[in-house]
Amino acid sequence: MTRVLHRFKGGVHLPDHKAESNGRPIHAAPVPRQLVIPLRQHIGNPARPVVEVGQQVLKGQIIAEADGYISAAVHASSSGTVTAIGPALVPHVSGLPDDCITIETDGRDAWIDHAPIDYQALAPADLRMRLRDMGLAGLGGAVFPSAVKLDPGAHACPTLIVNGGECEPWITCDDLLMRTRADEILQGVRVMRHLLGSTEILVGIEDNKPEAIAAMQAAAAGFDFAVEVIAVPTIYPAGGAKQMIETLTGRQVPSGKLSTDIGIQVFNVGTAYALARAVFHGEPLISRLVTVTGHVLRPQNFEVLIGTPMQRLIDLAGDRDGATGVLMGGPMMGMPMPSSEVPVVKATNCILVKSDALFPPLPAMLPCIRCTRCADVCPAELQPQELFRFAKAGDFGRAQEYHLFDCIECGCCSYVCPSHIPLVDYYRYAKSEIWAREREKRAADLARARHEFRLFRLEREKKEKAEKLAAKAQAKRAELAAEAAAPGATGEADAKKALIAAALARAQAKKAEVAPKNIDQLPPDKQREIEEIEARRAKIRELARQPLETDETKP
Amino acid sequence: MPAPFVIDHSSVTQVMAWVLVALLPGIAAHVWLFGPGILVTLALATVTAVVAEAAMLKARGYPVRPFLTDLSAIVTAWLLALCLPSLAPWWLIVTGTLFAIVVAKHLYGGLGQNVFNPAMVGYAVLLISFPVQMTSWPGPLALTGTPLSLADSAAIIFGGAPKAVLDAVTMATPLDTLRTGLLQQHTVDEIMTQPIFGHVGGAGFEWLAGAFLAGGLVLWALRIISWRVPLAFLAGVWLAAGFLHFFDAGRYGAPWFHLFAPSVMLGAFFIATDPVSGSTTPLGKLIFGFGAGVLTIIIRTWGGYPDGVAFAVLLMNVAVPLIDQYTQPRIYGGAPGREKGSSR
Amino acid sequence: MIAALLVMVGLAVVIGLALGWSAVRFKVEGNPLAEKIDAILPQTQCGQCGFPGCRPYAEAIARGEADINQCPPGGEEGVKKLAELLGVEPKPLDETHGTPKPKSVAFIDENLCIGCTLCIQACPVDAIVGAAKQMHTVIASECTGCELCVPPCPVDCISMVPVAEDLPHWKFKHPLVMMKQVGGARG
Ligand code: SF4
Ligand code: SF4
Ligand code: SF4
């Protein structure tokens, strides 16, 4: 069974540094004394806490439930007591705190009652809800809620790609997972296949992982559906979803579309494994494999409870002097952590400890010489040098025209740039600026709409009031006229009365229109300013009144 | 700051160093064919460029060392020097280099910002201002028969030798000869019988062109330059010259003759490939190179100067933003067919 | 010579007529310029510009009655955008109208609030809820931070709280690798 593989454009060959950590077996990291479990571990709405401080929780118990469709639940990774719910340091490059649930573990590691899910008996929508409540999210790094991705929606998904590319240097957790748990990965695929109705299952693995390929092939032979395990050439970023799709099928996901639009869905092997644990063992996503490597004594993979502080793992792997920081993820797309005490989350595939020897500080940046090496290696086939030019100049509109948002932030361009320009940083900066501006614009639009509505409301209220008064005055006049007509004698005096009443009504109406003065405590210059504003307002009011009022309009 | 935390080992210095290395065969051929005078020119241009660059960096408030060690100023100096007549007077060399570095490079914003190829700006300014000096080329040693020593050459360049010495060795270049010959209503075939012409190009000159070609191929093999610009440039020259030659072989030089002028090879592989002032898109590179090639022939044939590479490249430099904008390539997953970079 | 002149004049007349006609024919309704200016203004509705809201200020600019540098919430960047739109030179913010402040939202100390509704009447975007004699609250997501509700409060229970940066609103900063700095550190 040979398959014609396609070569995506661009990419770079990197020293892979996999041998450091893939030689040791997987160890289960012990339960730490304290677990800090962030509520925002997936893309979408953060989970909503359903426990209280002081409450006892069991391993696998839901501590925060999914909030909306694109969300996922969060579970206690071990048994113990909830000691805090609130902001704590999370593994995010900003170093900003975010809402977390802190659990003091009791060491019993006692499970909550759990049972396998009879996935074939459940309606697909119900099954997906169960998976959402199991906290499943993509473990390849993007942590998109899996339940959403398992909904084929309007599109059929004939092709299911299981991504074992793991193209980033240093990371080996997927490699180890495939070597040791190939069977369960494919069990997970069985459920995916059931939900998506896929007929073609492709497993793409970079050819620098021969053991994993062999293990997956061996496991695939024992399944009652066809699974094609394919070795793909090792070139970064072959493990990117879009690149894997092109390599295996020769098709490109149209810009701005999803892979499901062309009938393909991609899952990471780790996600498939977690799905199998959830469905066949009833275990929610409370642990994952994490590679701890770089500047440590014994680089290796651990099975880690979500919420374990990274430093515990670094200690287990052998802390060394001279560490210069911790990355979550690989050296190409990983993010520096604000502290090594931040917890492991669902997205943590690798903890890479830096040192000056392994990761020397980058040389000084020079201007772009437009050599277009970046464009040659860009797998999104962009023109990074132009994007850089626009991002640097703050011309975000042009950057967007040049497809900034098609950039997958793979870092190939920065890697080859002879001027050592941190290109990806510029793109991230530009993207987040654009998002911020869109947010600001939305806020401004909202404020404008609300302000306009308020003006409209005030106008309407005034109109209603004036109408009411006018009607009253009219009634009064009619009454007086009737009175005058009846007795006849007091006519003149009553007519006068009526006139006075009408004048009073006018005065009242006028008073009603005077705007509330909230400006008594203002300094004189502000006061003057506001008076000017009032004058303007009066003019506008005048204009608004004209068609409606007749007897009150004075020049 | 974030990612990536690893980089390739390439650097601007390395890129520029390779360009210099790739020029060595050309320089060697130059010495062998025309005597060691070029070495004096190169040294003088290099010193001027480095001093000017350092002074400009200082004046503009940039750190001197990282920018000076990028070697880009030396590349500019060498390219200019190789375009100058090898026994050109020292002030010509200094003026041209200064103009290239100070005006064309730094006043346009420095490395990476210059719209025009600095070496070609320097050359063009000299050609316009000092046409006589700029066309006094020493003939190939094989023809003049008077090999000058390094000291003699230096003496000529620094004005310490009587003018007669220079006059004894200078002679019209093949392109000049062709041009004047045509002006005198001779046919190409008649002109080509003169000793200055060699197998396909000018005697000696064709070997120089070959040496530049060899250096250029090294750059291509190292992926320092893309194949697009040189190939398109050479194709432009060859097709334009061939077209004219086809219609009137008596009035227009043969395409091979034009191709094997040293300036064309130098232009195709070293000058038009200057990334800063060239086009960046794949299609744009082809258009840029081809345009420069065709313009070279047009200027050679109808322009006021014997050679047109410099002006052709400068003219195409102007068009680069436009070319780039209209040749933005299709992106991954983009709509088929070319898209414009801008919606308007 | 005369013929050429005539042709030129004729052409000019024809083109002029065509332009004039199309100007009438394709005249855009309303005042799109004010619309465009209003789209740039931050919609804080604070009145610091000297107009009762962003829209009147936009109209005043469009009529040429107000300068472009009077909106402190818009900041220098807003001035720059207005200058770009109107094709004039940007100028520094006119400080007499105030200086830009970090984005804040109003916060009502609910223990002190007496429910006088004065702040409700002052708020230009109806971002305060509450009925007479009852405690009032600011809807933070709709508050523009205009501070108009602060002075009317008779018990001074409204304070402006700067909006803290949180994760969903965090921005990647400009890669501060200003060449001169980095190079300076090395060279
Ligand atoms: S690789 Fe670097 S120097 Fe070369 S064009 Fe890209 S950004 Fe510019
Ligand atoms: S980071 Fe973006 S621009 Fe750079 S190579 Fe990757 S996809 Fe292309
Ligand atoms: S100063 Fe206030 S009211 Fe005036 S335009 Fe700016 S935000 Fe709007």
Ligand code: SF4
């Ligand atoms: S609540 Fe106060 S600060 Fe906020 S928009 Fe309303 S008046 Fe302005």
